[in-house]
Amino acid sequence: xxxxxxxxxxxxxxxxxxxxxxxxxxxxxxxxxxxxxxxxxxxxxxxxxxxxxxxxxxxxxxxxxxxxxxxxxxxxxxxxxxxxxxxxxxxxxxxxxxxxxxxxxxxxxxxxxxxxxxxxxxxxxxxxxxxxxxxxxxxxxxxxxxxxxxxxxxxxxxxxxxxxxxxxxxxxxxxxxxxxxxxxxxxxxxxxxxxxxxxxxxxxxxxxxxxxxxxxxxxxxxxxxxxxxxxxxxxxx
Amino acid sequence: xxxxxxxxxxxxxxxxxxxxxxxxxxxxxxxxxxxxxxxxxxxxxxxxxxxxxxxxxxxxxxxxxxxxxxxxxxxxxxxxxxxxxxxxxxxxxxxxxxxxxxxxxxxxxxxxxxxxxxxxxxxxxxxxxxxxxxxxxxxxxxxxxxxxxxxxxxxxxxxxxxxxxxxxxxxxxxxxxxxxxxxxxxxxxxxxxxxxxxxxxxxxxxxxxxxxxxxxxxxxxxxxxxxxxxx
Numbered sequence: 372x373x374x375x376x377x378x379x380x381x382x383x384x385x386x387x388x389x390x391x392x393x394x395x396x397x398x399x400x401x402x403x404x405x406x407x408x409x410x411x412x413x414x415x416x417x418x419x420x421x422x423x424x425x426x427x428x429x430x431x432x433x434x435x436x437x438x439x440x441x442x443x444x445x446x447x448x449x450x451x452x453x454x455x456x457x458x459x460x461x462x463x464x465x466x467x468x469x470x471x472x473x474x475x476x477x478x479x480x481x482x483x484x485x486x487x488x489x490x491x492x493x494x495x496x497x498x499x500x501x502x503x504x505x506x507x508x509x510x511x512x513x514x515x516x517x518x519x520x521x522x523x524x525x526x527x528x529x530x531x532x533x534x535x536x537x538x539x540x541x542x543x544x545x546x547x548x549x550x551x552x553x554x555x556x557x558x559x560x561x562x563x564x565x566x567x568x569x570x571x572x573x574x575x576x577x578x579x580x581x582x583x584x585x586x587x588x589x590x591x592x593x594x595x596x597x598x599x600x601x602x603x604x605x606x607x608x
Numbered sequence: 609x610x611x612x613x614x615x616x617x618x619x620x621x622x623x624x625x626x627x628x629x630x631x632x633x634x635x636x637x638x639x640x641x642x643x644x645x646x647x648x649x650x651x652x653x654x655x656x657x658x659x660x661x662x663x664x665x666x667x668x669x670x671x672x673x674x675x676x677x678x679x680x681x682x683x684x685x686x687x688x689x690x691x692x693x694x695x696x697x698x699x700x701x702x703x704x705x706x707x708x709x710x711x712x713x714x715x716x717x718x719x720x721x722x723x724x725x726x727x728x729x730x731x732x733x734x735x736x737x738x739x740x741x742x743x744x745x746x747x748x749x750x751x752x753x754x755x756x757x758x759x760x761x762x763x764x765x766x767x768x769x770x771x772x773x774x775x776x777x778x779x780x781x782x783x784x785x786x787x788x789x790x791x792x793x794x795x796x797x798x799x800x801x802x803x804x805x806x807x808x809x810x811x812x813x814x815x816x817x818x819x820x821x822x823x824x825x826x827x828x829x830x831x832x833x834x835x836x837x838x839x
Contacts, residue, residue, distance in 0.1 A: 424717065426748060440707045442714055466689035470677045477679055478663065511663060557771035 377569040381406035384420050386413060387585055388593045391443040394542030398447045398461060398578040401533060402454050418564060432500040444476050445540055459532045461487055471521045475528065476539040485509040486545065490550055492525040502556045509559055517565040526573060533577060535589050541574045619676060621649060621657050621669040625816055625824050628680040629668040630730050631773030635684045637810035638764060639694045681713050684769055698766045702813035712752055712759065713770040720745040728781050729832050750795045772805045780821045784829050
């Protein structure tokens with residue numbers, strides 16, 4: 372999409388298989404922001420990426436009027452605060468609700484995602500253990516949906532509409548689903564996690580989200596091909 | 609200090625030597641918020657802690673009018689927003705500056721803090737690697753500080769609190785492990801900043817006693833370096 376009009380210049384350096392990039396694409400789509408998408412090859416990073424994110428050299432990077440913003444959930448907050456008169460509002464207004472939203476986004480980044488990564492990279496027993504850890508963390512999120520006063524009874528973590536935590540978790544869904552197929556495991560179990568499963572279906576069908584979801588076939592191909600590479604590496608310490 | 613009155617009821621579940629708790633104490637002090645400090649025994653966590661932070665069971669936890677907030681930098685942002693009208697303000701107004709502040713706070717937590725623990729817990733080559741990683745991170749922070757008095761500009765901000773809370777622990781780890789992390793020659797700006805930060809109003813009153821912190825960390829360090837007694 373061409374970057375034009377009041378946004379002046381919005382670019383997103385991304386990758387089609389990254390859940391972190393997907394989070395940003397979802398936020399931009401929900402806010403109706405036009406941007407230029409630049410697909411990066413992580414094996415051969417562009418000068419622009421290395422210049423824009425010299426500390427981590429990672430995608431996503433949002434470049435707004437020439438100024439780079441890094442780290443997916445920091446980018447999502449930036450989008451919400453910059454386009455602050457444009458619905459939907461991704462962060463709640465109340466300071467306590469904001470703290471709760473940040474807590475669960477941090478949980479997803481610090482606890483859940485490392486386990487998902489371990490499932491992706493792991494083989495045999497290591498993979499199995501990582502699957503168990505991932506399921507345990509999803510169960511914690513199920514419990515939060517069930518009992519936390521900020522979330523229970525609502526359509527999304529953000530309330531009636533998609534919010535910060537929905538994006539943090541929702542960005543990972545396509546990857547998680549493909550990973551389940553690629554490793555022949557169940558991470559989001561509909562029976563054990565009825566609320567999370569219902570939320571997932573709702574999220575994936577939402578306007579703004581469904582248009583940016585990656586091709587599940589290509590994602591599965593990527594996961595399987597990469598896992599073959601991991602399997603052929605010498606055993607890690 | 610009683611946590612009551614115009615600020616509501618404010619309790620902080622903490623521990624004397626935790627740099628994460630210290631971050632919150634600094635934020636509360638800078639805003640002039642009265643609170644009740646409850647010292648937790650990590651080996652024997654209170655019902656209140658387990659109930660207030662069931663997911664991580666960790667300190668610090670801020671309990672404001674009965675509602676718990678967890679994770680030090682999330683608590684600091686909460687303090688900033690819940691008492692938004694009280695000086696001083698830790699976050700810039702401009703969304704881009706806010707994104708940069710959050711970036712460095714995240715860098716300190718995700719990259720820098722693990723390498724500091726690596727220095728503290730490690731021995732031999734592993735420790736040396738952790739020292740090099742810590743120094744590399746500090747050099748990036750030195751660059752980020754550039755010409756300013758504080759990361760937050762003229763006043764203490766989010767990143768100052770994130771790094772500043774760790775300062776005395778870093779300095780003590782340097783002594784306990786006989787390593788140099790904040791090198792005055794390589795990091796002149798950061799060294800000046802560290803000195804200024806520790807003397808600032810609000811900060812100096814809440815810093816832990818250096819001799820006691822040294823004793824506390826030395827005891828723990830001894831466990832990592834003593835030879836194994838059996839497998």
